Amino acid sequence: MHLLVCAGTGCHSSESDLVYEMLRDEIERKGLDKEVQIIRTGCFGFCEKGPIVKILPDNTFYTQVKPTDAKEIIDEHLIKGRSVHRLLYTDPETMEHVLDSKHMGFYKKQLRIALRNCGTIDPENIDESIGRNAYQALGKVLTEYSPQQTIDIIKRSGLRGRGGAGFPTGLKWEITRKNDADQKYVVCNADEGDPGAFMDRSILEGDPHSVLEAMAICGYCIGATKGLVYIRAEYPLAIKRLKIAIAQARDYGLLGENILGTGFSFDIGLKYGAGAFVCGEETALIHSMEGKRGEPSNKPPFPAQSGYLGKPTNVNNVETFANVPVIILKGTDWFSAIGTEKSKGTKVFALAGKINNVGLIEVPMGITLREIIYEIGGGIKDGKKFKAVQTGGPSGGCLTEKHLDTRIDYESLTAAGSMMGSGGMIVLDEDDCMVSVAKFFLGFIVEESCGKCAPCRIGNKRLHEILTRITEGNGTQGDIEKLRNLANVIKDTSLCGLGQTSPNPVLSTLDNFMDEYMEHVYDKKCRSGKCSSLLYYVISADDCTGCMACKRVCPTHAINGERRGVHWINQEICIKCGACMDKCQFDAISLLNDYPREMADVISN
């Protein structure tokens, strides 16, 4: 019997390490340590309900386990063979406990290739990875295929970069291979910058060997002997597990000189980044690795020609690498049968926002947004209405109800005005204000822009100012047109991918939610009530007793009215602090997102 305890960052922060220790101690105390194995694994993906404990072979999936639950799990489940019902996942529709995780809606539609070992093996023990085929693909490639044959396999499989742009991986390897040099480099881009995306971290935490193995395969193909993982220092757990994995692979001789007696040598080191969004761009990433400022440079020369230290360098994303060993072992036909015509395989998405099952999912390309949100994601929180989903983070755009049945792949997302990006998926409901959402992402871009080129540095700042003005109720005629013009200029003239995609949130919200922009600018109204400057505190004449309590607390003396007479608020002075509403004992003050016309008339009379 195996007990798998999630030790990904999400569960770890809700005390999963303590759960692990309590379970282990309890198992020892009951003398079950011979029959029961307890393993700390990578992320299960179902972060909404962490910490997760899964019991095999029963496939029982316990959610939100607390350290104090350990004794009950051991006593009831392991000894008496009864599952602990209160810890089981409850299906939100049928309200029934799900005994077998295979029947959970969250897992039904998923196909886990890149995440194949996450939540199944102990990432700190190379033996478990080897038991699940780690380094077999490397062995196969080194003994059976030439570098060019291997590249052809990857090309035929149709694998494309999972970091965002979707460049064909095999082609990238081939170009780097063709550039002769005394030294070449393989770089793994683990600088995951999208707010809300955490698939790369989860793969490195849950299955580091799949990435190390793929880097070695890539090294063999392009003729490199050195690999580097560029990882942000904000991922301490991923760094720790990578270090352990590299050390164990070296001890086994699976990294280093003369791997598997084939004469091929390859070693991997780590480089830490300070967590800048722009360093996900490959030229900026390489500059940062060289110790220079993390700023992008013009392409060409591409990194494949002149990259790290001026040598040909192949940069791939973590998730891209994680797909490689499986493709080698299972074949191109198997891989290219999954997905759509131009986008093969699967994609990992980080589901976040107003959705019931927040977490990490891996789905075949071509799945619809509806399936992701309503079947895997379990629908919108609190039964609210779906409004939009922001994909691709600050570089992407939003998809709306009309896109719910679009089959998701690189091309369809771009056509819909968004992009695949690294796979962040933030779900928004009717309570979200789209202008504020655009402003939020723009704010992120303004902070993360490296400042090298003017369109991105100055243009985005101006965009952010206009959006701020609109959300504060100071929007004027022409602002919307200015937004669109400026956004297009930034898109066309910026140096790197960050600038070229930065206005996407603005453009896509303009395309899909023009009516909300119009309301903000012309009616001074925010329908969702998110823009506090566009809300109005109003005293109801029927309920006001004239007690003067609100008048006394108002810091700006915006409230007028005599004792025992009806009070009213001067909207021009009101700073919307809400002190009056807190003070009123008669519930006479309410917050409206539309100033009632009749009130305005009464006051002006």
Next chain:
Amino acid sequence: MNQISEIKTLADLKKKQEEVRARITLRDRAESPDSLVQVKVAMATCGIASGAKEVMEYFVEELDKRCIDAVVTQTGCMGYCFAEPTVEVTLPGKEPVVFGNVDPEKADEIIECYIKDGELVDGIIPQNYNTI
């Protein structure tokens, strides 16, 4: 890791994989429990007092040694306290069969005759109830 020995060839790697595979096969098998031999050992107080723990260990080790894909789990009291330790064996596609008074010797017989060849052996307890 128990011992660190360098893996020098692909054959070494394959050997290593065979060695460590047993540790995690259970996790692969959990995907399709119906296609495997399932052995349930009753491990309530009465069972443990009459030696169910040794029987369970014996099953785990021997099935592994004899390369039989099986899932061995423990369960609660089956109610046949007069015949402890009791073991329930389910072959793929067949009804479960309960054996009573199982000691390592009997366990050996069950593995060799029933699990390997499907021949019933003495000591079967007729099931006197249905479960829902």
